[in-house]
Amino acid sequence: MQYPLEYDTFNFGxxxxxxxxxxxxxxxRLDDLFDFLRIPSVSAxxxxxxxxxxxxxxxxxxxxxxxIESKIMPTGGHPVVYGExxxxxxxxxxxxxxxxxxxxxxPLELWKTTPFEPLIEDGYIIARGATDDKGQLWTHVKxxxxxxxxxxxxxxxxKLLMEGEExxxxxxxxxxxxxxxxxxxxxxxxxSDSGQFGKDKPAVTYGLRGLAFVEVKITxxxxxxxxxxxxxxxxxxxxxxxxxxxxxxxxxxxxxxDGFYDDVKPLTNWEREQFAALPFNKDEYLAKTGSVGLFGDxxxxxxxxxxGRPTLDVNGITGGYQGEGAKTIIPSLATCKITMxxxxxxxxxxxxxxxxxxxxxxxxDYVKCEVTKHGGARGVVVPTEGPWLExxxxxxxxxxxxxxxxxxEGGSIPVVGTFKEVLGIDTxxxxxxxxxxxxxxxxxxxxxxxxxRGCYSALALxxxxxxxxx
Amino acid sequence: MQYPLEYDTFNFGxxxxxxxxxxxxxxxRLDDLFDFLRIPSVSAxxxxxxxxxxxxxxxxxxxxxxxIESKIMPTGGHPVVYGExxxxxxxxxxxxxxxxxxxxxxPLELWKTTPFEPLIEDGYIIARGATDDKGQLWTHVKxxxxxxxxxxxxxxxxKLLMEGEExxxxxxxxxxxxxxxxxxxxxxxxxSDSGQFGKDKPAVTYGLRGLAFVEVKITxxxxxxxxxxxxxxxxxxxxxxxxxxxxxxxxxxxxxxDGFYDDVKPLTNWEREQFAALPFNKDEYLAKTGSVGLFGDxxxxxxxxxxGRPTLDVNGITGGYQGEGAKTIIPSLATCKITMxxxxxxxxxxxxxxxxxxxxxxxxDYVKCEVTKHGGARGVVVPTEGPWLExxxxxxxxxxxxxxxxxxEGGSIPVVGTFKEVLGIDTxxxxxxxxxxxxxxxxxxxxxxxxxRGCYSALALxxxxxxxxx
Numbered sequence: 001m002q003y004p005l006e007y008d009t010f011n012f013g014x015x016x017x018x019x020x021x022x023x024x025x026x027x028x029r030l031d032d033l034f035d036f037l038r039i040p041s042v043s044a045x046x047x048x049x050x051x052x053x054x055x056x057x058x059x060x061x062x063x064x065x066x067x068i069e070s071k072i073m074p075t076g077g078h079p080v081v082y083g084e085x086x087x088x089x090x091x092x093x094x095x096x097x098x099x100x101x102x103x104x105x106x107p108l109e110l111w112k113t114t115p116f117e118p119l120i121e122d123g124y125i126i127a128r129g130a131t132d133d134k135g136q137l138w139t140h141v142k143x144x145x146x147x148x149x150x151x152x153x154x155x156x157x158x159k160l161l162m163e164g165e166e167x168x169x170x171x172x173x174x175x176x177x178x179x180x181x182x183x184x185x186x187x188x189x190x191x192s193d194s195g196q197f198g199k200d201k202p203a204v205t206y207g208l209r210g211l212a213f214v215e216v217k218i219t220x221x222x223x224x225x226x227x228x229x230x231x232x233x234x235x236x237x238x239x240x241x242x243x244x245x246x247x248x249x250x251x252x253x254x255x256x257x258d259g260f261y262d263d264v265k266p267l268t269n270w271e272r273e274q275f276a277a278l279p280f281n282k283d284e285y286l287a288k289t290g291s292v293g294l295f296g297d298x299x300x301x302x303x304x305x306x307x308g309r310p311t312l313d314v315n316g317i318t319g320g321y322q323g324e325g326a327k328t329i330i331p332s333l334a335t336c337k338i339t340m341x342x343x344x345x346x347x348x349x350x351x352x353x354x355x356x357x358x359x360x361x362x363x364x365d366y367v368k369c370e371v372t373k374h375g376g377a378r379g380v381v382v383p384t385e386g387p388w389l390e391x392x393x394x395x396x397x398x399x400x401x402x403x404x405x406x407x408x409e410g411g412s413i414p415v416v417g418t419f420k421e422v423l424g425i426d427t428x429x430x431x432x433x434x435x436x437x438x439x440x441x442x443x444x445x446x447x448x449x450x451x452x453r454g455c456y457s458a459l460a461l462x463x464x465x466x467x468x469x470x
Numbered sequence: 471m472q473y474p475l476e477y478d479t480f481n482f483g484x485x486x487x488x489x490x491x492x493x494x495x496x497x498x499r500l501d502d503l504f505d506f507l508r509i510p511s512v513s514a515x516x517x518x519x520x521x522x523x524x525x526x527x528x529x530x531x532x533x534x535x536x537x538i539e540s541k542i543m544p545t546g547g548h549p550v551v552y553g554e555x556x557x558x559x560x561x562x563x564x565x566x567x568x569x570x571x572x573x574x575x576x577p578l579e580l581w582k583t584t585p586f587e588p589l590i591e592d593g594y595i596i597a598r599g600a601t602d603d604k605g606q607l608w609t610h611v612k613x614x615x616x617x618x619x620x621x622x623x624x625x626x627x628x629k630l631l632m633e634g635e636e637x638x639x640x641x642x643x644x645x646x647x648x649x650x651x652x653x654x655x656x657x658x659x660x661x662s663d664s665g666q667f668g669k670d671k672p673a674v675t676y677g678l679r680g681l682a683f684v685e686v687k688i689t690x691x692x693x694x695x696x697x698x699x700x701x702x703x704x705x706x707x708x709x710x711x712x713x714x715x716x717x718x719x720x721x722x723x724x725x726x727x728d729g730f731y732d733d734v735k736p737l738t739n740w741e742r743e744q745f746a747a748l749p750f751n752k753d754e755y756l757a758k759t760g761s762v763g764l765f766g767d768x769x770x771x772x773x774x775x776x777x778g779r780p781t782l783d784v785n786g787i788t789g790g791y792q793g794e795g796a797k798t799i800i801p802s803l804a805t806c807k808i809t810m811x812x813x814x815x816x817x818x819x820x821x822x823x824x825x826x827x828x829x830x831x832x833x834x835d836y837v838k839c840e841v842t843k844h845g846g847a848r849g850v851v852v853p854t855e856g857p858w859l860e861x862x863x864x865x866x867x868x869x870x871x872x873x874x875x876x877x878x879e880g881g882s883i884p885v886v887g888t889f890k891e892v893l894g895i896d897t898x899x900x901x902x903x904x905x906x907x908x909x910x911x912x913x914x915x916x917x918x919x920x921x922x923r924g925c926y927s928a929l930a931l932x933x934x935x936x937x938x939x940x
Contacts, residue, residue, distance in 0.1 A: 209698060213796045222760025227783045228679060228881025231811050232775035233755075235765035238784035238806070239719065245712025285703075290692025290802075293836025295705035305702035313697045314708035315799050320786035321807065326683045326844070328809050328881075329785050332760075336708070337791065339798050341701050366763025374796070411698025411798075 018146035018459055029142045029455065030125075030448075032062070036100075036134050037118040037127040043078050043101035044168040052078045052164050055100050059162060062141065067148040068160065073180075075172035078164030082183070085144070086157045093157040094465055095186035095425070097415060098137030098193060099166035102129035103440045110442035124445040131446035132439035136192040136432050136454060137162065143458035155466030159186055163415075166193075174418050181422050187470055188388055189419050190461065192454065194431030197278060197407055202400045202457070204392045205429035207307065207408035208416055210342035210379035212351040216241065216359060217335045219368040224320070224329040235366045237334040238319045244362050245336065248312055248355075253297040255312050255340075257358040263345045267300075267308045270384060274406050275303040307408035311341045312355075339376075341410060348376035377414040382426045391464035392428050398464075399457025430457070488616035488929055499612045499925065500595075500918075502532070506570075506604050507588040507597040513548050513571035514638040522548045522634050525570050529632060532611065537618040538630065543650075545642035548634030552653070555614070556627045563627040564935055565656035565895070567885060568607030568663060569636035572599035573910045580912035593918050600916035602909035606662040606902050606924060607632065613928035625936030629656055633885075636663075644888050651892050657940055658858055659889045660931065662924065664901030667748060667877055672870045672927070674862045675899035677777065677878035678886055680812035680849035682821040686711065686829060687805045689838040694790070694799040705836045707804040708789045714832050715806065718782055718825075723767040725782050725810075727828040733815045737770075737778045740854060744876050745773040777878035781811040782825075809846075811880060818846035847884045852896045861934035862898050868934075869927025900927070 016024065041055035042048040056072050056079045063070035063083040070083035081100060086093075105115035105128045113119060118127035125135060140160075147154050161184060163173055177184060197203040218237035225234060250256050280303060282294065296305040305311075319334030321327035340351055352373035363369040382389060384406065396404040409429070416427045432454035438444045486494065511525035512518040526542050526549050533540035533553040540553035551570060556563075575585035575598045583589060588597035595605060610630075617624050631654060633643055647654060667673040688707035695704060720726050750773060752764065766775040775781075789804030791797035810821055822843035833839040852859060854876065866874040879899070886897045902924035908914045 211698075211798065220761060225759055226881060227781070227785065227809060228681075228811055228879070230759055230776060231783050231880060232779055232781035233764060233766045233772045234759050234761050235763070236783045238787050239715060239782075242712045242715025242718075242784065242787075244716075245709060246714075246716025248712075249709065289695055289700055289704050291690060291704050291836070292838060293705070293834075294703060295834070295836045296703045302703045306700060309702055311697070311702035312709075313701050313706045313798075313800055314712065314790065315697065315797055315801065316790035316792045317708050317712075317787055317804065318792040319788075320784065322786045322788040326807060326809055327785055328681065328783075330783055331785065334787065337796060339697060339796055341698055364763075364765070366761070366765045368762060409698070410701060411696060 016150050018143075018150055018152050019456075021146040021150050022142070022455055022459060026452070029138070033125070033135060033138045034118045036138065037129050038116055040116045041101045041129070041164065042104050043165050044104055052101055056081050056164055059100050063160065066141070066145040068144065068158070073176070075165070075176050077172050080164065080176055081160070081162040083160040084158065085148070085154060087154045088157070091155065091157045092188070092466060092468060092470065093159060093186040094462075095184060095189045096140050096158065096160045097163070097189055097191045098140070099133045099163040100137070101164045101167050102134070103132065103167045105442070107442060112443055120448060123448050125448055125451060126443060126445045128444050130444050131433040131437040132444065133166070133193045135446040135451055139192060139432060139451065139454035139458040140190070142455050143462060146459055147462065154462065156462055159184060170415060173415055177418050177422050184423055186423065186425060188425055188465065189416070189427040190430065191413070191416070191427055192430050192432055192458070194409065194429050195433040195435050195437070196431060196450070197405050199434065200400070200402060202396045202402060202404045202453075203407045203431065204389060204396065204404045205407055205409050205431065206384055206389060207344070207381040208379060208413055209310070209410050210344070210346065210348060210417065211376040211412045212340045212342055212348040213374040213376050214338050214352050214355055215335060215372040215374070216244065216338065217333065217370040217372070218244075218363065219333055221330060221332050224332050227328040227330050230330055234330055235364065236330050237367055238331060240363060240367050241317070241319065241334040241336060244359055245314055247362050252299070253295060255310070257354050259354050260310070260351065263347065263350075264310060264343055265345065267304060271308065272304065275301065275307065278303060278405060278407070306410035308343060310343050310346060312338060314338050341412070342376070342379045344379040344381045346379065348378060349373065377412050377417045379412070380416045380420055380427065382428065387468045388426060388428055391468050392430055392461065395461035395464045396430065396457050398460035399455070400453045430461070432457070486620050488613075488620055488622050489926075491616040491620050492612070492925055492929060496922070499608070503595070503605060503608045504588045506608065507599050508586055510586045511571045511599070511634065512574050513635050514574055522571055526551050526634055529570050533630065536611070536615040538614065538628070543646070545635070545646050547642045550634065550646055551630075551632040553630040554628065555618070555624060557624045558627070561625065561627045562658070562936060562938060562940065563629060563656040564932075565654060565659045566610050566628065566630045567633070567659055567661045568610070569603045569633040570607070571634045571637050572604070573602070573637045575912075577912060582913055590918060594915040595918055595921060596913060596915045598914050600914050601903040601907040602914065603636070603663045605916040605921055609662060609902060609921065609924035609928040610660070612925050613932060616929055617932065624932065626932055629654060640885060643885055647888050647892050654893055656893065656895060658895055658935065659886070659897040660900065661883075661886070661897055662900050662902055662928070664879065664899050665903040665905050665907070666901060666920070667875050669904065670870070670872055672866045672872060672874045672923075673877045673901065674859060674866065674874045675877055675879050675901065676854055676859060677814070677851040678849060678883055679780070679880050680814070680816065680818060680847045680887065681882045682810045682812055682818040682846040683844040684808050684822050684825055685805060685842040685844070686714065686808065687803065687840040687842070688714075688833065689803055691800060691802050693802050697798040697800050700800055704800055705834065706800050707837055708801060710833060710837050711787070711789065711804040711806060714829050715784055717832050722769070723765060725780070727824050729824050730780070730821065733817065733820075734780060734813055735815065737774060741778065742774065745771065745777065748773060748875060748877070776880035778813060780813050780816060782808065784808050811882070812846070812849045814849040814851045816849065818848060819843065847882050847887045849882070850886045850890055850897065852898065857938045858896060858898055861938050862900055862931065865931035865934045866900065866927050868930035869925075870923045900931070902927070
């Protein structure tokens with residue numbers, strides 16, 4: 001990090017409070033972010049292994065530079081950058097989680113700019129990683145810098161866990177958290193790696209769905225058979241798998257597996273009211289998903305379906321001849337992959353057991369049926385009535401000038417479940433991005449305004465969190 | 471064709487009748503067959519194009535050599551070898567159909583011999599094409615030679631249509647037959663390209679199932695969607711396709727498509743008795759198919775199911791993510807290929823229309839459903855009470871010393887339908903092979919005894935056919 005010429009844009013913070021420091025260093029924090037964005041830390045591609053390592057070193061140096069003691073910690077894959085600033089054992093401790101790796105930039109021809117040469121256009125920072133997650137992570141780093149550079153005592157202890165494998169499956173993260181549970185001990189986790197509900201609709205996400213994954217394999221004859229010579233007398237595994245898949249939902253979109261909903265907590269009135277108050281336009285939703293119609297459990301609204309109810313989707317199916325034209329066979333095999341999104345308090349392995357039993361009950365004995373149960377991750381919910389959500393709400397109101405909405409997220413972020421399970425603590429998901437920020441797509445972007453409001457919210461969050469009574 | 475040293479094995483036929491000629495030339499006809507088998511006429515592989523052409527030339531020369539006027543006729547692909555011997559306008563005319571091309575020999579490492587170096591081992595001719603179809607075709611050529619070489623007047627007119635593309639889809643055959651309908655005009659077609667019912671169980675096949683082919687495409691969202699963000703609110707095309715496939719059969723194995731069985735003639739008592747008299751062993755059948763159980767319309771026996779009843783098989787299905795591990799998507803697309811085996815008098819396009827209607831009725835309107843109707847081929851049945859079957863039966867009794875069984879075949883041979891449709895004539899399927907002759911597999915073989923009995927049956931057939939009153 002060299003700023004020989006830009007030192008005039010850097011205000012050292014003497015005699016400022018943290019907020020004044022943020023006000024005074026707009027250009028500096030953007031310049032730093034641009035340096036961060038310039039490093040092609042693509043975790044999925046082995047050709048970028050050195051870049052990922054360089055990014056970890058750069059980030060660790062930044063943290064040390066602002067007074068957060070940092071180290072690079074090896075994992076089985078890309079390293080974790082860890083930093084902490086412990087002020088007092090009496091303070092609450094916030095654990096920030098983020099990731100410094102990015103998605104591959106391809107397809108390059110669809111970018112209007114160069115992915116690792118960030119620039120500002122029409123009020124947007126455009127670069128790979130702008131919103132996912134370098135830009136969002138940066139808001140917290142810069143909020144902490146505002147305290148430390150101005151000599152203002154941090155009212156909390158902070159720990160930062162920054163992963164380099166989030167975009168390639170976080171394979172080593174659970175192990176890392178388990179191995180370093182004592183080091184990571186904290187009162188609450190803060191993650192900014194998601195989105196607002198819409199334009200000027202900052203959101204606090206207080207729930208995530210979990211996941212359970214099974215694979216189903218139906219074996220008929222021990223090789224593909226001639227459908228003329230044997231058709232009509234030997235069962236076809238695709239026909240059987242179709243029957244099985246067809247019997248997983250009823251006419252109203254409810255899942256028919258015995259006991260599937262046993263542990264599903266009903267949505268509370270507070271939640272249903274929160275969701276109902278959010279703008280939802282059916283036509284826009286269909287356009288956004290490229291669909292011709294809505295489908296789902298008819299007892300629930302769309303937001304309730306995706307945030308508050310479990311689902312079952314066949315993610316892939318394969319069997320028999322898939323080339324051009326016809327091949328008249330009774331295939332030997334048909335397989336499919338099924339994932340179910342779970343809500344708290346469904347247990348992934350319990351759900352895997354239940355679907356296995358259901359499928360084996362349906363499957364006739366003239367074919368072989370194997371169900372591989374992969375388990376999954378539990379859904380997570382932060383109690384809506386605790387002080388953490390209130391603190392987060394106040395911080396966002398301060399940074400955005402707008403009260404946040406409280407939402408859930410239909411997807412799963414397994415690390416949130418791991419924090420709960422291993423460290424016993426809840427996670428606040430405070431996303432500054434937007435759904436149209438093109439995360440994972442060409443022309444990834446992050447509104448400069450959202451970056452700025454994120455920084456001020458992150459700053460306010462430190463103060464609001466410090467007041468929480470646990 | 472040079473036989474400088476083997477002339478002593480060649481008996482010229484002077485003062486012999488055709489049967490004596492066959493008796494006297496056992497080695498010669500085997501030597502000729504071996505020459506035929508040595509030509510690697512693999513129609514599917516472009517590297518063998520010259521070999522296929524060489525084989526056509528060799529075959530044509532052979533026919534000319536025995537007194538059948540022959541020519542090589544070009545098609546869009548490999549040529550047809552055509553030959554004829556018209557004795558009298560008052561004679562009945564037999565059209566022989568066979569093919570001189572063969573399947574690729576691969577995998578070579580599974581052969582115990584060299585595929586195009588025929589030899590005799592344990593009473594079997596071993597070579598690619600031994601049974602399919604060079605060896606079987608040869609029985610008819612040699613029966614005709616027995617007449618012509620002995621100066622015995624043929625009691626029928628004969629035409630021979632020998633295809634070079636049967637093993638690669640017969641793409642040009644229908645066109646060829648249509649273009650040459652006048653030339654091919656005949657009273658009956660004889661084909662030896664199939665099998666006996668079992669050891670010492672020569673069979674006359676008097677029926678073939680037809681075929682109808684459709685492809686089904688279900689489109690949900692216009693791209694794969696994140697199953698967390700949207701799951702539960704947007705329909706999954708694989709789930710829907712499963713429901714459709716699951717609704718094509720009832721619990722008893724009957725097809726549920728409205729009107730599907732409308733044109734299906736019930737099995738006659740004669741047929742049910744014929745089939746019931748044939749040996750059938752469930753355990754052997756399961757072992758042969760590598761299956762754990764039987765499936766099928768419970769109102770019918772296995773032979774009735776595969777010979778006399780229509781079927782519906784999904785031959786291939788594809789959709790979503792098929793790689794390793796999980797990918798949590800709602801896929802955009804799911805497609806499958808469905809073929810139905812038809813019995814006379816079901817019309818392929820009528821059946822395609824019926825399944826399309828059925829599927830569109832089931833498919834909900836929140837996804838798009840396309841059914842591509844490819845049509846197919848009608849099933850074929852030779853009337854069991856006509857004189858042709860009787861003549862065939864007598865010929866086989868003469869050649870094998872055993873009365874044949876009358877069977878049907880579950881598969882389709884489209885050319886048989888084309889003969890019926892274009893030339894208006896029936897086909898007799900007289901197969902000398904066995905199910906375990908490894909047609910299309912390594913170590914293809916043809917029992918020398920079956921080759922011999924085939925030659926004598928083919929000889930007797932000429933005489934028996936000449937007596938038929940049409």
